[in-house]
Each structure stands twice: as structure tokens, then as C-alpha cells.
Amino acid sequence: MNTFQDLGLNHDLIQAINDMGFVTPSDVQAQAIPILLNQDTDLVALAQTGTGKTAAFGFPMLQKIQMDSRTTQGLILSPTRELCLQITNELKQYGKHCKGLHVVAIYGGASITEQAKEVKKGAQIIVATPGRMKDMISRRLVDISKIEYAVLDEADEMLNMGFYEDITDILSHTPQEKNTWLFSATMPKEVATIAKKFMYQPVEITVGTKNVGSDQVSHEYYLVNARDRYLALKRLADANPDIFSVIFCRTKRDTQKVAEKLIEDGYSAGALHGDLSQNQRDLVMKAFRNKQIQMLVATDVAARGIDVDDITHVINYQLPDEIETYTHRSGRTGRAGKTGVSMVIVSKSEVRKIKSIERIIKKDFVKKDIPDGMEICEVQLMSLANKIHNTEVNHEIDKYLDSINQLFEDTSKDELIKKFFSVEFTRFFNYYQKSHDLNISGDVSGDRPGDSGDNTRYFINVGKKDGYDWMKLKDFLKEILELGRDDVFKVDVKDSFSFFTTESKLQDKVLAFFTDFKHNGRFVNVEVSEDKGKSTSRGKRRRDGGKRRRDDKPRGERRSSSKNDSGIRRSRRSSEGGSKSRRSETRTSSGSSRPRRSRR
Structure with a gap:
């Protein structure tokens, strides 16, 4: 099949396709459209973003619904407002020669009353985000009890965003005998689960290989x-x-x-x-x-x-x-x-x-x-040269040529070119001439964080009972300490305490920040630990030979006997109050010294 006419689409749709300049269907369109036109079946289609999935389900739906009916016959769920509007606009373009077609977008951030009015006018197709659709169903502003076609577009993304329960609830208001078409870029187990639960012996098509990136x-x-x-x-x-x-x-x-x-x-x-x-x-x-x-x-x-x-x-x-x-x-x-x-x-x-x-x-x-820096200067210079070389001459400038020529009558061609390009080149040269190399050694085998050995391991008295997993704790530490995401690693969360690691050069900053630090009304204690990222129990021996006390009791003053006593910091809190002010570190913007870039 080399053209859209070969797929079995009707005259109105072919006319719209010709108006838009489409000639050859994409792989997913060539596979999906004939199946959806000729069979009453459920479908799971895996294809990468940008391969034309909207047309793959849009054309069959437009051809199969009854334009002279005001009943909602098709429902398309998409993860975001932008995608919802995009699909709606595309369907309107595809069906612009279909008399009586009414497609309505339902999404959050807009008037629910206005959207309900549009639906009541007789929307054969509703394109919706799950959250707003569920809200309108609960208010009885839409009726999807008679739909014949349900599409889950970008299904993997909707599930990643936590819409599983919303989708389940929405589909529970639809008839069992409908056709469900699921389109997704990837096939994680959650998508397989929803396909198994809501679809009956679906036809499966895959463009390329599951989860594979585009060859382009x-x-x-x-x-x-x-x-x-x-x-x-x-x-x-x-x-x-x-x-x-x-x-x-x-x-x-x-x-x-x-x-x-x-x-x-x-x-x-x-x-x-x-x-x-x-x-x-x-x-x-x-x-x-x-x-x-x-x-x-x-x-x-x-x-x-x-x-x-x-x-x-x-x-x-x-x-x-x-x-x-x-x-x-x-x-x-x-x-x-x-x-x-x-x-x-x-x-x-x-x-x-x-x-x-x-x-x-x-x-x-x-x-x-x-x-x-010098590579960038060269690229920018040649980019400017090419733009000038390809610029069409505006002859309105002719009347100013005499004045310009007088100004440069003692300037040679080479000197004039140098002056002209120096305007842009000098700006980049001044910024980059003393720039340092940003690259570091390594490959995809990857050094594990902490392999260099120049790191510090810390104990912190919060854990799972405080609602943290390793990712939440890492993000919490990164944000309050104003560190990069990669500056905190080897995060190990236990029930009532945790461990984390930073480079040793950040040790003073970490310990200083957590001096008398309170979070949600509770003191958060941080101190250097002997744990190297392998501990699995609270019985880990400490430097002074004793075991850790319970993290919910005040800790006594414990200082290291080493020359640098920042190894274990004081953590006793005064019950009378009078806590020290929270210390903060201010990062300087990495781009603050750069001259303002001219607008392109």
C-alpha cells in the first residue's frame, strides 16, 4: 500500500488528506487503518512519538461514526491539555469535509460550563484529559454510555502520570461491546496490564521494535x-x-x-x-x-x-x-x-x-x-559569515551608500571585513578566551558514585517512617542544601534513619547547615558515619566503639579526637530554645560573568 486511497478511506477523508498535502501513509497508519476500518476489534499499537498515530486512529473513527447523530460515539483520552487540543484540531482538519462533524475538547484549566455546552450541542467525538473527564462524568455533564470507540492515546504516559484509577473509572461508564484502541510509544508492564483488563483479544501491531528509538x-x-x-x-x-x-x-x-x-x-x-x-x-x-x-x-x-x-x-x-x-x-x-x-x-x-x-x-x-571556547568562536564566526553571504540585498540601502563609502574610503577590503566580523566575534572571544575544559574522563561503563574514595558518608535521623524513600530523601537534601542532583549519592533509607554520601569537599557545608536545623518542628541530626554504603542494620559500630542510640532521643555531645573535629559534629539541642540561626549557602550563578547574548 503506497497511498491513502489504497487504505480504503472514503472520498471526504481523501479530499482532506489531499488538502493537507499528505501523500504516503506512515508505517503505523498503513498497518492500523485497514484493520480498524475492516474489523470490529480491539487494537494495541506501539509506535514512536511523531509517527502519525493520531491519523492512524482518527481516520477510521471519522469514517465509522454517524455524522447525522448527536450521540457521543467516540472517546479519546490523552495525558495533557496540549495533546488534547492538538488531537482535536487534527481531527477537525481530517474531517473538514464531513458535514455535521462536531469534535469537542475537554481539559482542565478552561471553563467546565462552556465545555459542557459544547458537548450538549451534539459531540460525536470527545477528546479529553482523564481528570477533567472524570469530573464531568461525576457531575453528569457528559454521557459516554453509548460510545462505540474508545482510544487511549499515549497510554504509557497517562499511566506514568498516575491516571490508572481515573481511566478505570471512566471506562466503567462505557459499554462493554465498544472497540478499544490503545496507542503507545512504549510497552511497560502497566500498559500490558490495562490492555489485558479492558480489551478482548486485541490485534497487536508494532512499528519497529517495542520501546526502540527512532532511526532518524x-x-x-x-x-x-x-x-x-x-x-x-x-x-x-x-x-x-x-x-x-x-x-x-x-x-x-x-x-x-x-x-x-x-x-x-x-x-x-x-x-x-x-x-x-x-x-x-x-x-x-x-x-x-x-x-x-x-x-x-x-x-x-x-x-x-x-x-x-x-x-x-x-x-x-x-x-x-x-x-x-x-x-x-x-x-x-x-x-x-x-x-x-x-x-x-x-x-x-x-x-x-x-x-x-x-x-x-x-x-x-x-x-x-x-x-x-575557540571552537565555539570559530563556529559562531562562520555561521555569521554564511548568513551574510546568503542574505538578499535590500536595495533601500543604496541611498546611504555614499555616506558609508566615505566613512570607509581609507579602509582596505580585508580591514573592513575584519572590523565587520569583530563586532560579533569579539563578544564570544572575550567570554571564552579564558574558559576551562568542562569535560571529564569516563565512559558508559560508568564509575559508581564514591569510587574515587574522596567522599564522606553521613547518618541522618529520618527514614521510611517519616515518609522518605531514597529518591525523596535525595531530592530533599539536594533542595535544602542547594546542591546539584549528583552531589548526593548512595542514599540508603532505613525505617527510622538513613545514610547518604557527598564528596568530602562538601562536608563542612553539610554539617554546618544541619547545626540546630529543624524540619516540620523536629530537629534533624546529621553526623559523619563509619558506614561506607554497605550497612544493613542499626548495629553498625561507630568510631568510638559504641552502638548508635535511638534516633528519637537527644544525642549527647560527641566529638572526634582527631585533629579535624568536624568528623563528628555536636548535635545536642538545648531544651530551653535559643537555637542558632539556620545557615545558608548562596550559589553564584554559573553564567553571571557572561556578557549578555545578543538576541537572534
Whole structure:
């Protein structure tokens, strides 16, 4: 099958396809559309982001529903508002020649009353986010008891976001005899579970291999110290003057912080995360699509609605918690037949994850070096030269030529060229001439955090009973100490106490911060431990030969007899109060000394 006509689509849909300029169906479309048109069956389709999954389920649904009926016949669930709106707009385009078609988007952040009014007008297809859909069902503002087709789009992402219960509840209000079509980029066990529970003998199609990354995307990683992560990001941007990228961070806080620093340093950047209002998100995405923003810093959840074909780079400023999420990230580039690059900035404590990702996506990473300052200066200079060479002459300038020629009549051609290009070149040269090498040694075999031996192990009197697992404790320590994510490692959480490790150079900062530190009304004690990351019980012997006291009782003053008594810090609290003020460390912005970058 080489054309859409061969798939069995009707005249109205073929006309819309021709209007949009589509010629050849993608692999997932070629496989899914004939099955969904010709069979009343459930379907599980695995295909990477950007392969045309919306059309794969959209065209069959549009052809099979009754346009002259006002009954809701199709329900499409998607994880985010952006993706919900994107699917709705695409379905309207596909069905623009279908008389009587009414597609309604239901999502949070907009008037639920207005959405209910649109549904009552007679929506044959509803596209919804799970949270808002569940809310409208509970208020009896929608009726999905007669739907014939249910689509779970980006099913893996919806489950990663914790929508399992919402999906279960929503589907419980639909008829059993409907067809359920599940589309996903990856196939973790949660997706397999939901397929087994809600589908009957589904047909399975896979484009490529399960969880495999796109062949259009190359994968690179850059190994730097955690403290140099932002500097590395700026160099990668400067080394790619025409970059049009999405930069991924793990948290909303980091996303906003990185975007603000980039803007402060003169880059055309913006942030996209869950704390923005719908209007703010729309403005950011509009600016990004119009390329007024070259570097969009986003969380994984917010980025689910990004559907832009020209993204040149995906930069993983921080690796995701779930390795499968990397597949979604890298799928933002290399779309619509174009090539793209997925870059990962890693520290030694993260480099082992590269091997794990390689196994999942069945692609090899290439280790590359962060370019040095002079390389960047050369790239920027030649980029400017090419832009000037390819610029069309605006003859409105002719009337000023006499004045310009008089100004440069004593200047040779070579001197004039040097002067002209020095305007841009000097700015980068002055910034980078004394820059240091950001690269560190290592490969994907990965040194485990702490292998260097120059580390300090700490005891802290909080644990599982306080609601911590290793990740929550690591994030807690990183945030309150204002450390990089990779500065805290070997986190070992027990029931009522825990251990963690940092580089020894951070020891004074850690101990000073936790002097008389209270969290949620309780003193949090931290002291240096003899545990090296292998202890499994509270009976671990301490340096003075005794066992640890219970962590919920006051500790006596215990000081090391060594020359440097910071090894074990004082931790007794005065019952009369009078605690010392909390000490804080202020990090200087890694980009503060850089001259403001001219807007592109």
C-alpha cells in the first residue's frame, strides 16, 4: 500500500488528506487503518512519538461514526491539555469535509460550563484529559454510555502520570461491546496490564521494535561535573547557532530556574511546566512554534503536547527517573522524515544510566566532548559569515551608500571585513578566551558514585517512617542544601534513619547547615558515619566503639579526637530554645560573568 486511497478511506477523508498535502501513509497508519476500518476489534499499537498515530486512529473513527447523530460515539483520552487540543484540531482538519462533524475538547484549566455546552450541542467525538473527564462524568455533564470507540492515546504516559484509577473509572461508564484502541510509544508492564483488563483479544501491531528509538535520531552524551551542567548547556547552544530545541528537566523548579538563567544570559528561551496557567502555556507554545523561542525548557509532563516538526535538538539537562521516558523525549526531534539529535548531559554518578537506555532503545550513544571556547568562536564566526553571504540585498540601502563609502574610503577590503566580523566575534572571544575544559574522563561503563574514595558518608535521623524513600530523601537534601542532583549519592533509607554520601569537599557545608536545623518542628541530626554504603542494620559500630542510640532521643555531645573535629559534629539541642540561626549557602550563578547574548 503506497497511498491513502489504497487504505480504503472514503472520498471526504481523501479530499482532506489531499488538502493537507499528505501523500504516503506512515508505517503505523498503513498497518492500523485497514484493520480498524475492516474489523470490529480491539487494537494495541506501539509506535514512536511523531509517527502519525493520531491519523492512524482518527481516520477510521471519522469514517465509522454517524455524522447525522448527536450521540457521543467516540472517546479519546490523552495525558495533557496540549495533546488534547492538538488531537482535536487534527481531527477537525481530517474531517473538514464531513458535514455535521462536531469534535469537542475537554481539559482542565478552561471553563467546565462552556465545555459542557459544547458537548450538549451534539459531540460525536470527545477528546479529553482523564481528570477533567472524570469530573464531568461525576457531575453528569457528559454521557459516554453509548460510545462505540474508545482510544487511549499515549497510554504509557497517562499511566506514568498516575491516571490508572481515573481511566478505570471512566471506562466503567462505557459499554462493554465498544472497540478499544490503545496507542503507545512504549510497552511497560502497566500498559500490558490495562490492555489485558479492558480489551478482548486485541490485534497487536508494532512499528519497529517495542520501546526502540527512532532511526532518524542520533544519540550523544557529554560527561561533565554536576556543577558545570549549566555551563555545558550554554556551550552546546553556542556551538549550534541555529538550534531549535527542547531542554528537559526533572522538576518544575529546575525548569523555571534554567529558563530564567538562559534568558538572563541573553538566549531566546522559555519555560513550560505545570505551574503555568493555560494562557501562559498557550503564549509560550505560540512563541516556540513561531521560533521566537529557540530553547524551550520543559518538564516531561508539559512536553507531551509539543507537536513541532522542525525541532533540531533535544537536550536532556537531567535524565528522567524512568528510563522509558527517554524514548518520549528523544521523539520530540527527528519528526516528519527529518533528522534530529538527542543530547544528554551527565555526571559520573549518572553515566551508568546510558547503558540502560541503550538497552531499552536499541541504539548506541556516542560520547562527545563539550566544545572548547575557540571552537565555539570559530563556529559562531562562520555561521555569521554564511548568513551574510546568503542574505538578499535590500536595495533601500543604496541611498546611504555614499555616506558609508566615505566613512570607509581609507579602509582596505580585508580591514573592513575584519572590523565587520569583530563586532560579533569579539563578544564570544572575550567570554571564552579564558574558559576551562568542562569535560571529564569516563565512559558508559560508568564509575559508581564514591569510587574515587574522596567522599564522606553521613547518618541522618529520618527514614521510611517519616515518609522518605531514597529518591525523596535525595531530592530533599539536594533542595535544602542547594546542591546539584549528583552531589548526593548512595542514599540508603532505613525505617527510622538513613545514610547518604557527598564528596568530602562538601562536608563542612553539610554539617554546618544541619547545626540546630529543624524540619516540620523536629530537629534533624546529621553526623559523619563509619558506614561506607554497605550497612544493613542499626548495629553498625561507630568510631568510638559504641552502638548508635535511638534516633528519637537527644544525642549527647560527641566529638572526634582527631585533629579535624568536624568528623563528628555536636548535635545536642538545648531544651530551653535559643537555637542558632539556620545557615545558608548562596550559589553564584554559573553564567553571571557572561556578557549578555545578543538576541537572534
